[in-house]
Amino acid sequence: EDKVVQSPLSLVVHEGDTVTLNCSYEVTNFRSLLWYKQEKKAPTFLFMLTSSGIEKKSGRLSSILDKKELFSILNITATQTGDSAVYLCAVVSIGYELNFGKGTSLLVTP
């Protein structure tokens, strides 16, 4: 059975801190891994990772994939209160269906 596990489930940090969110997976016929940010409504796409070891970067966010150890991390540096959200990891497998983790709820306090 395909499985996507995110950790931690929740996290509280102060503004300016750096956070690392983890996503490990056991998925048959892996195609890619996606990170989303979800605030009040639908998830917002952040990154798509298909190759191991290549960092994707967007402003203060970055992510990398390790296909040998079957995990990905999402880093957020110099956190701001606007980063407070649930971060979802999803793995695209055979048939292109998305297998979601339970998400990491991040709260950034002033």
Place this chain on the structure above:
Amino acid sequence: GAVVSQHPSRVICKSGTSVKIECRSLDFQATTMFWYRQFPKKSLMLMATSNEGSKATYEQGVEKDKFLINHASLTLSTLTVTSAHPEDSSFYICSARATGGLGTEAFFGQGTRLTVV
């Protein structure tokens, strides 16, 4: 990025009635669309995978006669919640995947908040 439009964003209906939710890919063709349901403080739960021109594939535990999915064109999929009950109240989200490519990201609609009274 590609735009997926979901309509309506919010709907309130009476118990026993049916509600239709539309999911449109505005600037790309989507051979596959996915329908999700999200319970409060929980992750997205895949309900069904909809392929253009063929029957939807439902996940275990999802009643296909209750949640009717139609993917009549490459830009439109609809989810109809039939004979809605209060327990069907939830946040429903669609996502669409463009044709071709490996590991293509899926783009989400804005979601529909359904309240059954």
